[in-house]
Amino acid sequence: MELISNYNLSARNTFGVDVVARYFAEVSSVEELKQVLNAPEAAGLPVLFLGGGSNILFTQDFEGLVISLNLKGITENSIDEDTVLVTAQAGENWHQFVLYNLEKNYGGLENLSLIPGNVGTSPVQNIGAYGVEIKDHFESCEALNLKTHQIETFNREQCAFGYRDSFFKREGKGKYVILSVTFRLSKRHHDIKTDYGAIKKELTKKGITEPTIQEVSQAVVSIRQSKLPYPKITGNAGSFFKNPVIDKAHFQELNARYPNMPGYETASGVKVPAGWLIETAGWKGKQIGNVATHQKQALVIINATGKATGKEIYDFSEELIRSIEKQFRITLEREVNVL
Ligand SMILES: Cc1cc2nc3c(=O)[nH]c(=O)nc-3n(C[C@H](O)[C@H](O)[C@H](O)COP(=O)(O)OP(=O)(O)OC[C@H]3O[C@@H](n4cnc5c(N)ncnc54)[C@H](O)[C@@H]3O)c2cc1C
Missing domain, CATH: 3.90.78.10 (UDP-N-acetylenolpyruvoylglucosamine reductase, C-terminal domain)
Structure with missing residues (x-):
């Protein structure tokens, strides 16, 4: 773990805005995270956690410490024949996580395909698209209390999810950093949602009337690619x-x-x-x-x-x-x- 000074953030925000952070660190474990938070250089400075930088606008240089969470890993806990709990560490890429579940035929997140950013950020604004929000499949998340340095578990009620909103965007802002998120997903009898936006139209174009979760995901990806600008280009x-x-x-x-x-x-x-x-x-x-x-x-x-x-x-x-x-x-x- 290294604390880099005067770090350029242009490749770390999807607007591609050219700004500098006074200090920057990438951490791969909770221990490293605690070390960075205790670093003498950072004492008293504002701290910003950065995932994929896809929901942030820097209007000026950041006179503080930016921490990129590179916590990786996915684990599963099968509940019964119908349900599985899947936990991803905060630094896992969101779309890769959706694909992981589709490969295992775990249903629930397919409508949220191709949303940029990381799993750890997904509860912050309760990401949503095409009639589904993560709150619909959220089980719990673990977050580090930045004051006590204790790890706390939050259930769905405690997260107080709303439309593009949660506890972490309001009262919990600046007080917690999310370390991992657990989702409750279906193993069979998936609840397929195709009523929103152009999903049905996209499936009909391909002659699909009874789609699988993988086909719903592909339809969502096609629609998003046709109408949204790709951040690496624009x-x-x-x-x-x-x-x-x-x-x-x-x-x-x-x-x-x-x-x-x-x-x-x-x-x-x-x-x-x-x-x-x-x-x-x-x-x-x-x-x-x-x-x-x-x-x-x-x-x-x-x-x-x-x-x-x-x-x-x-x-x-x-x-x-x-x-x-x-x-x-x-x-x-x-x-x-x-x-
Ligand atoms: C092309 C495009 C399409 C998009 N489509 C959608 C969409 O359909 N639906 C949707 O909901 N959003 C959409 N978004 C917005 C964005 O992808 C999501 O909000 C995503 O969850 C942001 O993740 P991130 O890791 O990039 O967050 P960042 O931009 O890195 O961070 C966002 C905020 O969360 C805080 N934060 C980051 N990590 C943590 C953490 N571990 N714990 C606590 N706070 C943290 C940051 O400090 C910051 O305030 C889109 C963005 C783009 C560029």
Whole structure:
């Protein structure tokens, strides 16, 4: 374990933003992690844990210690003929973990194929796609309490999962680092979910009417590859904003002005696709300097020239938020973690 000073993070964030961390360390065990946290150089400095850097926007150099968690390993615990608990260490790549389970024919995570990032980060914003969120298959996670250096176990209730939200994004932020996550998966009689997005259409194209979990995963991969920019080529962090939830009266008022405005009833109000708002306000594909929204998916802000600074990306998102507020009286909330 080595503490590197003035470490360039451009290859460690999927926006490809060129920033420097005062100190950087990669750790491969919990012991190494504790050593780094106790390093005299880092005393009193802010600490940032980094997975795949696919949900983070650095707007300036990080004047602290960045720790990359390279904890690896996957273990299984068969419960019965139907159910298995699979535990992955925080540094396992998320998509590789999904593929591992598909190879074993363990069902549950197939709709979450090809989401960038690491397993250890997946509970932070309760990653979700195509009608599934990790909370649906989450059993527990282990996290290091950064104050006591004790390992604590969190069950689903304690994680307080919400839409792109959890305890670790709110009260637990900066207090815990997730070390491993355990999922409850099916061994047979899989609950196949194809109703969301274009999954069914993609399967029909291939003549598949009763898909396997592997076929659902392949359909999700095809759809994602056709509409999302690949971060290694075009810097981005996926959806930049959350889909806002507005009250019913507000929705009805907007719906009278925009009859084709989509809205989905939820317990707390009507959820409106942020991508539709951005597109309707004329921002789809719009570029200002080095920053733009993606041509095929308005919700994704991109580092269009590869030269954007984090501040430029942030300012672009501010201007977009103001524009949506003016037109719809809706304030978009960023999904991406801004530093
Ligand atoms: C092209 C693209 C598509 C995407 N599609 C989706 C999607 O469909 N659904 C979705 O939900 N997300 C999506 N995302 C966002 C992103 O992939 C997820 O949020 C992912 O979980 C982030 O993982 P990461 O390891 O890269 O996190 P990072 O960006 O490294 O970290 C994110 C935050 O979590 C904290 N953190 C990192 N590791 C830990 C840990 N072990 N313990 C506690 N805190 C930690 C960091 O400090 C930071 O605040 C997409 C991103 C991209 C680039």
